[in-house]
Ligand code: HEC
């Protein structure tokens with residue numbers, strides 16, 4: 001009975017360890033990375049040096065195991081030595097992040113590789129791997145938002161309706177207004193107004209194509225959000241609303257395609273980073 005209890009509680013503890021939320025959900029905080037990281041990314045550094053350093057770490061750390069599985073102990077030991085060096089070097093790059101590194105664990109790992117005992121090596125690698133995971137969990141998303149995502153707040157659009165240049169978010173507001181002009185009027189049976197709004201909306205939506213190249217270097221991304229299915233739905237919407245008796249099924253089907261494959265899918269990809277940056281820019 002006692003043993004059964006112990007086994008059961010051990011099982012429960014193991015499950016709890018793998019489902020952190022059971023023990024109390026944790027917040028995910030996305031703070032701006034420390035300014036001292038700036039010098040390892042463009043524009044301050046020509047190369048993305050931090051990322052290169054990461055490849056050095058994972059190439060040597062992971063390389064130990066590649067060699068180990070091949071029984072190539074000479075190279076395994078060589079890479080373990082290179083790993084300790086790279087790990088120490090990395091720990092000195094960003095002072096605010098120094099405490100993420102466990103130099104003793106790294107040295108112990110390299111020493112253990114010399115035993116050529118796979119099980120021991122695996123065990124010694126655990127604590128080192130944890131230091132990688134902890135920092136990634138805390139900072140990778142914020143580093144992506146800061147250094148890999150250009151800011152939408154700096155993108156300008158020339159509104160084709162009046163040739164005035166406006167900021168991206170303001171343009172979104174007016175695009176959204178034009179979209180509502182279509183749906184609200186159509187629901188009220190005011191088909192002429194809905195038709196006019198649909199033509200404005202189509203023109204404004206098509207202009208979004210001019211923004212992609214501000215960040216993307218190839219045009220192939222334009223298959224999405226502003227590609228054939230959405231453009232066809234926009235034309236279908238205008239054509240249907242131009243008829244004497246527009247078919248509600250066709251109108252709503254096209255509204256749905258634009259709203260989902262256009263607006264929503266683009267938001268799901270581009271807005272999370274934009275929300276983060278917007279919050280950081282708030283004073
Ligand atoms: C003090 C923080 C920190 C520690 C410790 C750390 N990393 Fe990283 N690592 C990062 C950040 C931040 C990124 C995201 C870099 C980017 O995308 O610009 C990253 C990205 C990476 C990447 C992806 C690189 C790419 O091209 O996208 C790899 C691989 C990596 N780390 C390996 C490791 C390994 C292996 C260790 C442990 C031995 C480790 N890191 C320890 C912060 C850390």
Ligand code: HEC
Nearest residue numbers: 148149150151152208209211212214215221222224225226
């Ligand atoms: C402010 C910058 C910015 C603008 C403007 C922008 N994008 Fe992106 N987009 C990104 C970034 C950053 C990513 C992440 C991957 C990358 O870096 O290419 C991304 C990812 C994507 C992806 C996912 C596939 C991929 O290439 O990674 C698609 C599809 C895409 N964008 C389409 C578009 C289209 C279409 C437009 C114009 C209507 C557009 N984007 C405008 C910054 C932008």
Ligand code: HEC
Nearest residue numbers: 152153168169172173176179225262263266267270271274
């Ligand atoms: C190119 C991808 C893309 C497409 C397509 C797109 N949006 Fe957006 N939208 C964004 C991004 C990115 C933001 C956040 C802008 C920012 O942070 O400056 C945004 C913001 C918004 C906002 C908030 C504006 C504000 O003042 O903060 C609204 C409303 C909006 N979009 C509506 C729409 C509607 C409606 C459609 C479809 C008819 C649409 N968007 C199509 C990318 C897109």
